[in-house]
Amino acid sequence: GMRYALGVGVLQALPMHASLVGQIAADWATIESIFAGCLATMMKADLEPSIALLKRFGTATARAQAAREIAKASLSDPERVNFIQIVGEFEALAKRRNNVVHAVWAVSDDHPGELLRMSDAIFATFPLLAIRSQLLDEPIEGEINKLEATIVPVSELEVLIADLKAFSAKITPLLTEGAKAFALREIQAGRIAEGVTLTGKPE
Numbered sequence: 001g002m003r004y005a006l007g008v009g010v011l012q013a014l015p016m017h018a019s020l021v022g023q024i025a026a027d028w029a030t031i032e033s034i035f036a037g038c039l040a041t042m043m044k045a046d047l048e049p050s051i052a053l054l055k056r057f058g059t060a061t062a063r064a065q066a067a068r069e070i071a072k073a074s075l076s077d078p079e080r081v082n083f084i085q086i087v088g089e090f091e092a093l094a095k096r097r098n099n100v101v102h103a104v105w106a107v108s109d110d111h112p113g114e115l116l117r118m119s120d121a122i123f124a125t126f127p128l129l130a131i132r133s134q135l136l137d138e139p140i141e142g143e144i145n146k147l148e149a150t151i152v153p154v155s156e157l158e159v160l161i162a163d164l165k166a167f168s169a170k171i172t173p174l175l176t177e178g179a180k181a182f183a184l185r186e187i188q189a190g191r192i193a194e195g196v197t198l199t200g201k202p203e
Contacts, residue, residue, distance in 0.1 A: 006106035013107050017115040020157035027164045028097045034175050041178030042074045060094030096160055116149040
């Protein structure tokens with residue numbers, strides 16, 4: 001098997017890869033905030049309780065399911081069809097992001113300068129390997145080296161970053177439109193005055 005080095009700090013050996021992984025994590029957090037904002041304005045309810053409710057959906061899958069239900073209840077075609085398609089894109093990007101953010105990374109002298117993603121089998125087998133190495137008085141590294149890993153090129157991470165940027169550009173106008181519609185409803189209902197922010201302070 002291949003000889004792996006993994007553990008806390010392993011990405012320090014590959015600063016370019018580490019930077020891209022970090023950018024993916026940061027960009028996704030921004031996308032989730034924009035996406036939640038879109039949903040909150042679509043719910044046509046008080047903004048703070050809506051956002052608080054959406055925060056309770058802890059995973060991207062749960063948020064996507066909530067988004068579909070909100071879209072069905074608050075949008076009409078063709079806007080509903082368009083938004084549900086966007087929800088599907090959100091889910092697909094979430095899976096790709098998870099493959100990066102939740103990966104167990106490794107490096108190897110067999111592939112210098114390359115970043116390796118350990119197979120998901122490591123999550124199930126690592127505790128068992130640790131126990132076995134103690135019982136047999138064998139180093140755990142030998143067992144880990146039997147697991148499979150995939151080389152993740154810089155280009156794969158760069159493509160995901162580009163796709164996240166494109167998706168952000170697609171949903172940001174939805175948030176802007178939703179915020180304008182929300183503000184208009186609030187003005188018409190007499191809950192806020194024109195020229196006053198949602199905090200009640202003049203702009």
